[in-house]
Amino acid sequence: xxxxxxxxxxxxxxxxxxxxxxxxxxxxxxxxxxxxxxxxxxxxxxxxxxxxxxxxxxxxxxxxxxxxxxxxxxxxxxxxxxxxxxxxxxxxxxxxxxxxxxxxxxxxxxxxxxxxxxxxxxxxxxxxxxxxxxxxxxxxxxxxxxxxxxxxxxxxxxxxxxxxxxxxxxxxxxxxxxxxxxxxxxxxxxxxxxxxxxxxxxxxxxxxxxxxxxxxxxxxxxxxxxxxxxxxxxxxxxxxxxxxxxxxxxxxxxxxxxxxxxxxxxxxxxxxxxxxxxxx
Amino acid sequence: xxxxxxxxxxxxxxxxxxxxxxxxxxxxxxxxxxxxxxxxxxxxxxxxxxxxxxxxxxxxxxxxxxxxxxxxxxxxxxxxxxxxxxxxxxxxxxxxxxxxxxxxxxxxxxxxxxxxxxxxxxxxxxxxxxxxxxxxxxxxxxxxxxxxxxxxxxxxxxxxxxxxxxxxxxxxxxxxxxxxxxxxxxxxxxxxxxxxxxxxxxxxxxxxxxxxxxxxxxxxxxxxxxxxxxxxxxxxxxxxxxxxxxxxxxxxxxxxxxxxxxxxxxxxxxxxxxxxxxxxxxxxxxxxxxxxxxxxxxxxxxxxxxxxxxxxxxxxxxxxxxxxxxxxxxxxxxxxxxxxxxxxxxxx
Numbered sequence: 001x002x003x004x005x006x007x008x009x010x011x012x013x014x015x016x017x018x019x020x021x022x023x024x025x026x027x028x029x030x031x032x033x034x035x036x037x038x039x040x041x042x043x044x045x046x047x048x049x050x051x052x053x054x055x056x057x058x059x060x061x062x063x064x065x066x067x068x069x070x071x072x073x074x075x076x077x078x079x080x081x082x083x084x085x086x087x088x089x090x091x092x093x094x095x096x097x098x099x100x101x102x103x104x105x106x107x108x109x110x111x112x113x114x115x116x117x118x119x120x121x122x123x124x125x126x127x128x129x130x131x132x133x134x135x136x137x138x139x140x141x142x143x144x145x146x147x148x149x150x151x152x153x154x155x156x157x158x159x160x161x162x163x164x165x166x167x168x169x170x171x172x173x174x175x176x177x178x179x180x181x182x183x184x185x186x187x188x189x190x191x192x193x194x195x196x197x198x199x200x201x202x203x204x205x206x207x208x209x210x211x212x213x214x215x216x217x218x219x220x221x222x223x224x225x226x227x228x229x230x231x232x233x234x235x236x237x238x239x240x241x242x243x244x245x246x247x248x249x250x251x252x253x254x255x256x257x258x259x260x261x262x263x264x265x266x267x268x269x270x271x272x273x274x275x276x277x278x279x280x
Numbered sequence: 281x282x283x284x285x286x287x288x289x290x291x292x293x294x295x296x297x298x299x300x301x302x303x304x305x306x307x308x309x310x311x312x313x314x315x316x317x318x319x320x321x322x323x324x325x326x327x328x329x330x331x332x333x334x335x336x337x338x339x340x341x342x343x344x345x346x347x348x349x350x351x352x353x354x355x356x357x358x359x360x361x362x363x364x365x366x367x368x369x370x371x372x373x374x375x376x377x378x379x380x381x382x383x384x385x386x387x388x389x390x391x392x393x394x395x396x397x398x399x400x401x402x403x404x405x406x407x408x409x410x411x412x413x414x415x416x417x418x419x420x421x422x423x424x425x426x427x428x429x430x431x432x433x434x435x436x437x438x439x440x441x442x443x444x445x446x447x448x449x450x451x452x453x454x455x456x457x458x459x460x461x462x463x464x465x466x467x468x469x470x471x472x473x474x475x476x477x478x479x480x481x482x483x484x485x486x487x488x489x490x491x492x493x494x495x496x497x498x499x500x501x502x503x504x505x506x507x508x509x510x511x512x513x514x515x516x517x518x519x520x521x522x523x524x525x526x527x528x529x530x531x532x533x534x535x536x537x538x539x540x541x542x543x544x545x546x547x548x549x550x551x552x553x554x555x556x557x558x559x560x561x562x563x564x565x566x567x568x569x570x571x572x573x574x575x576x577x578x579x580x581x582x583x584x585x586x587x588x589x590x591x592x593x594x595x596x597x598x599x600x601x602x603x604x605x606x607x608x609x610x611x612x613x614x615x616x617x618x619x620x621x622x623x624x625x626x627x628x
Contacts, residue, residue, distance in 0.1 A: 174365035
């Protein structure tokens with residue numbers, strides 16, 4: 001919808017938006033610029049918006065102080081597996097809840113949704129004991145299995161179910177007449193049409209896994225196995241003080257995939273949520 | 281191609297019965313239209329023929345083979361849906377060849393059949409497009425192309441024209457009829473539009489509340505409706521229905537006596553039916569007060585009051601009378617219908 005606003009109102013609106021933008025943009029800007037400042041310049045007051053001197057050695061030190069490349073790989077491959085696994089599980093479960101008639105399907109779906117109401121802090125100790133029993137402590141299995149079969153997947157199942165409910169049943173009926181069975185209807189007809197919802201699921205699942213913090217600090221103990229959020233806490237000096245510029249350099253590198261995912265897929269993310277009726 | 285036979289077909293959802301035993305025999309190559317008001321069970325019946333709904337009782341035979349328990353894909357039918365149901369993520373060519381592809385046809389065969397269907401329907405220049413790039417009429421043609429491409433024994437159409445505008449509907453009506461004449465495939469077509477039914481069908485099945493009211497050729501239903509429901513449903517504007525009594529002097533009804541054909545054996549209470557187009561302007565006719573005049577150019581539709589009854593007349597003549605004025609009309613005695621007041625069935 002086009003609205004005709006006077007130039008004065010436009011200027012005022014843009015000014016207001018710029019002011020509102022500051023609390024969101026400043027921390028990221030401060031993180032990026034501080035990562036290339038000498039540590040003595042970081043807490044200068046008032047803060048420098050542009051570094052007086054550039055010191056890129058912090059980025060090299062990130063890799064010297066921690067096995068950062070390995071930790072980066074850990075986060076990346078865990079997030080990739082969790083994303084793919086959640087997409088598979090949630091799309092199949094969402095399709096089943098939306099399309100297949102079976103006894104108590106609605107009641108079962110409600111029970112599944114209840115899983116969202118339980119905070120991860122409540123289940124972390126039983127989970128630890130379970131994975132301990134399975135010999136999976138200090139492995140990446142818990143970080144893969146918990147999200148795929150836990151709250152993120154439940155939310156993803158909800159998103160996919162809402163999408164499949166809205167898919168015209170006539171498409172599936174046409175496919176039945178054309179000779180397809182249930183799985184092929186799902187795979188060849190329903191799933192390709194669910195791309196927007198799958199895109200949304202992929203983005204928030206990836207982000208959830210990438211940012212996971214509680215589970216790694218509970219299940220992992222060796223630095224070689226650490227994921228990025230956990231690794232960020234390890235950039236300290238001999239007295240436990242934070243090495244701010246190095247930590248911020250690591251944080252900047254950690255944030256890059258997140259920014260890329262949003263830049264590349266934000267349209268699909270919005271479309272996917274719009275299909276589920278979740279958009280405000 | 282094959283004949284299609286429905287024998288005492290019933291459908292119930294739990295305790296609620298929606299089809300109460302339907303018997304229809306459709307000959308090989310016949311074009312049969314199921315028509316009736318919303319909720320009469322016509323679409324349910326079509327979906328049962330397709331295998332998209334289970335059958336509670338009775339039997340459906342296609343080509344002499346009972347198909348009650350067969351999957352849709354094993355019934356050798358093709359269906360055109362109301363919303364076309366084209367796969368949005370596939371091109372026109374892929375949509376049309378989809379069923380052949382999943383029945384193991386070779387690529388060459390698929391290409392040949394798709395080209396054949398596209399040529400018949402004038403779709404050749406659209407084969408690489410996607411459904412979203414097509415107009416309503418083009419989508420409809422693609423849906424038909426998808427149906428004809430694998431040469432099924434029976435075509436099923438579920439209100440395929442209801443999403444099109446009035447003008448396109450007339451065009452597509454002709455195309456579907458032409459396609460049937462060309463291919464000669466047994467066709468069952470569902471619509472709630474009685475004009476579609478009249479213009480397209482070899483035979484019409486009029487349904488109401490889960491039952492078949494009458495089966496017959498279009499003009500047979502128009503000329504000799506079996507009961508009040510069929511009489512009211514077939515024909516537009518609808519037949520005038522006047523309740524009254526058959527007497528020696530004519531049909532006495534609410535302050536007016538309507539003429540009856542000589543030698544009528546019936547007597548007692550009845551419903552007098554006369555189609556609007558079978559009212560004739562005549563100086564010696566009955567006086568009717570004009571309520572509304574709607575000229576369409578080729579004819580004039582007049583809403584009027586005759587005695588205590590509101591009736592409609594359609595005349596070829598142009599009428600200059602104004603609302604409130606009187607005109608004189610008489611029914612064409614050869615086109616009168618009488619229905620029993622208790623059973624609603626036709627009285628001969």
